[in-house]
Amino acid sequence: MYGYKLPSPETVCVTAMWQASRCIILLTLLGLVHSTVITNETSTLATSFEYIVVGGGTTALAVANRLAVNHTVLVIERGPDLVDDEVINDPFTTFGTPSPCHFQIQLAPQMGFNGSRVIPMTYGSCLGGSSSINTMIGSRPTYAGMSAVEALGNPGWGWNEFLPHMQKSETFHPPNPTQHAEGANFIAVVHGFDGPVGVSFAQPLIAPTLQDAAKNTTNTVFEGAVALSPDMGDGFSGGHYSSYYHHIHFNDTLQMDRRSSSAWSYLYPQDQQRVGLTVLVGHRVNTILTSTEAGGNITATGVLVEPIAGGTASTFNSSREVVLSAGALYSPAILQRSGIGNATFLESLGIEPVLDLPGVGANFQDQILLTNVSFPLAPSANITNVTGGGEVLLAVVVAHPTAIDTLGSNGTSAMNTLLRNISAERALSTGGIVASDALTTQAALIANAYEIDHPLIEMFYTPGPTAINVWAQSVLPLSRGTIRINTTDPSVDPIADAQYLTTEVDMVVAVAAARRVSSIAVTPPFSELLIENALAEAGVPQVGATDDEVSEWVLSTYTPGTHPVGSNSMMQRELGGVVSPELLVYGTTNLRIADASIVPLSVFPHTTLGLYGVAEKAAEMILQTAAGN
Numbered sequence: 001m002y003g004y005k006l007p008s009p010e011t012v013c014v015t016a017m018w019q020a021s022r023c024i025i026l027l028t029l030l031g032l033v034h035s036t037v038i039t040n041e042t043s044t045l046a047t048s049f050e051y052i053v054v055g056g057g058t059t060a061l062a063v064a065n066r067l068a069v070n071h072t073v074l075v076i077e078r079g080p081d082l083v084d085d086e087v088i089n090d091p092f093t094t095f096g097t098p099s100p101c102h103f104q105i106q107l108a109p110q111m112g113f114n115g116s117r118v119i120p121m122t123y124g125s126c127l128g129g130s131s132s133i134n135t136m137i138g139s140r141p142t143y144a145g146m147s148a149v150e151a152l153g154n155p156g157w158g159w160n161e162f163l164p165h166m167q168k169s170e171t172f173h174p175p176n177p178t179q180h181a182e183g184a185n186f187i188a189v190v191h192g193f194d195g196p197v198g199v200s201f202a203q204p205l206i207a208p209t210l211q212d213a214a215k216n217t218t219n220t221v222f223e224g225a226v227a228l229s230p231d232m233g234d235g236f237s238g239g240h241y242s243s244y245y246h247h248i249h250f251n252d253t254l255q256m257d258r259r260s261s262s263a264w265s266y267l268y269p270q271d272q273q274r275v276g277l278t279v280l281v282g283h284r285v286n287t288i289l290t291s292t293e294a295g296g297n298i299t300a301t302g303v304l305v306e307p308i309a310g311g312t313a314s315t316f317n318s319s320r321e322v323v324l325s326a327g328a329l330y331s332p333a334i335l336q337r338s339g340i341g342n343a344t345f346l347e348s349l350g351i352e353p354v355l356d357l358p359g360v361g362a363n364f365q366d367q368i369l370l371t372n373v374s375f376p377l378a379p380s381a382n383i384t385n386v387t388g389g390g391e392v393l394l395a396v397v398v399a400h401p402t403a404i405d406t407l408g409s410n411g412t413s414a415m416n417t418l419l420r421n422i423s424a425e426r427a428l429s430t431g432g433i434v435a436s437d438a439l440t441t442q443a444a445l446i447a448n449a450y451e452i453d454h455p456l457i458e459m460f461y462t463p464g465p466t467a468i469n470v471w472a473q474s475v476l477p478l479s480r481g482t483i484r485i486n487t488t489d490p491s492v493d494p495i496a497d498a499q500y501l502t503t504e505v506d507m508v509v510a511v512a513a514a515r516r517v518s519s520i521a522v523t524p525p526f527s528e529l530l531i532e533n534a535l536a537e538a539g540v541p542q543v544g545a546t547d548d549e550v551s552e553w554v555l556s557t558y559t560p561g562t563h564p565v566g567s568n569s570m571m572q573r574e575l576g577g578v579v580s581p582e583l584l585v586y587g588t589t590n591l592r593i594a595d596a597s598i599v600p601l602s603v604f605p606h607t608t609l610g611l612y613g614v615a616e617k618a619a620e621m622i623l624q625t626a627a628g629n
């Protein structure tokens, strides 16, 4: 006998993905879930939690989710809850379309041609943080990169130990037969298949003509040295090119994509509801409250919180730990306001130091992007085939050439010499490092990584309606800057100074990347898709331009890579490290940091998938401490 069965409320909710908040409320009313509380009101909240997580961004929500399975956790996010915001949820509308989550910080004047440049850096401020607005390109650190991180005094952070944490976060969607036929591939053993973060190839994956042109031209420009990769996340992505996967949830039933931000992975879905989790939005953490133990160690006891809209400040207490996850731009500022940082600097602002830790805010670094490159399509090019008919498509082909692929053996050995004889003076004088050893050690590790298998640059091709963009990104910058508050007023942004391109080797890499961009535009079959004078039209130096001409162009056009890291680095304390391999702030008993600020070297070509690994590893270590192991 056949009967008609009504879909369960859970099924309705999964199908109506855009209405998740309403679904969660419905399910809660039906008594089907014990829902996480998301609120912007403090009056009804408890004042004490086992854990407090500062920030509600990419890493924060992942850590909070894992801790809240068995503990009470309060997350405090400065920005709003934008669960139903269509710009954020739809992967294809986020680029270039502002949302209430898009924010910019004005960087300190950076090096430019003939003087300095004032450049803003974009970041996300809402639940999910920057994962709610980013470009969703999925890439992982390399084996060589994680070896360098481990060698900075971080046992347990090599590729083999780190991989399981990235796998735990992930549900990888293998390419479907069409995507496979179009070039998408994967290696199953390096992926996870039941974690919260959806990772899949985009739909549609490619614009066929551009895909072919990009692959063939990459091959020619790098003289066949850059080979098709079976999987860009296998740890050996240097010297390869491939179609990218993205952090996107692909829903088989609906045949549609949705951004898999941290919020959509670890917070909103029904199966991620946590009765112990409270998320307070629209509130800023001004300071972390501390007490000093008998032995001189500092214990975090809670946080001082203020509503963004104005109103009375509140205090929340933590009985176990405080986890700082406000991102590479803001976490150092919160520590500094709390009296943790360079004691002399803090005193100059009238802040009483509770912990002298000179590395707070130092070792700040970001990749650069050469983005201002938009090559106009030739009238003869079949626009539909080249650009997918004017639809927004995600990155089509990405290439990760190594130093030897890009510079040849003479260039590589010249760069190696520069790296191994690096002068730390400028970084020291600007406060970018706290000891010259910090830079020479990092430079030697970067040189080793390049010798093994680390990408020197990343190049990707993306189509627009009438032009093709070729992006080049430096991957492992050596210039070091600072994040520093200049007032105790918590509503004022810190001074973020990336010191882009101030180290000679970074200019060498940028010039090499720019030269490859020029070569690509004049190399068939890619060049055949473009107008005849595409280089001049795009303002890019001609092939054969002098080094000075190329440097001038680089200095006039580069933009922030929006992958800032390192401002509370995980490395030895003597080198200016801020956190131990257990992510505990040195000199504290229970203050951890889990966000991009702990990453000591830019070994994640794109940061997000690696940061989910950091979050999973952080949560595991915190839970081990709670269990007394």
Ligand SMILES: Cc1cc2nc3c(=O)[nH]c(=O)nc-3n(C[C@H](O)[C@H](O)[C@H](O)COP(=O)(O)OP(=O)(O)OC[C@H]3O[C@@H](n4cnc5c(N)ncnc54)[C@H](O)[C@@H]3O)c2cc1C
Residues within 6 Å of the ligand: 054, 055, 056, 057, 058, 059, 060, 076, 077, 078, 079, 122, 123, 124, 125, 126, 127, 128, 129, 130, 131, 133, 134, 135, 136, 137, 138, 139, 283, 284, 285, 286, 325, 326, 327, 328, 330, 331, 334, 562, 563, 564, 594, 595, 596, 597, 606, 607, 608, 609, 611
């Ligand atoms: C435009 C853009 C494009 C990008 N593209 C990619 C990409 O394609 N692929 C990729 O892998 N990565 C990409 N990234 C980088 C990646 O998104 C970030 O590195 C990553 O999300 C950072 O995670 P986080 O947890 O360190 O910080 P965030 O996710 O930024 O979270 C920090 C959170 O802390 C909150 N906060 C700050 N101060 C306070 C305070 N005082 N109190 C309370 N809350 C506070 C902020 O509002 C924010 O929500 C991109 C980033 C941007 C901005």
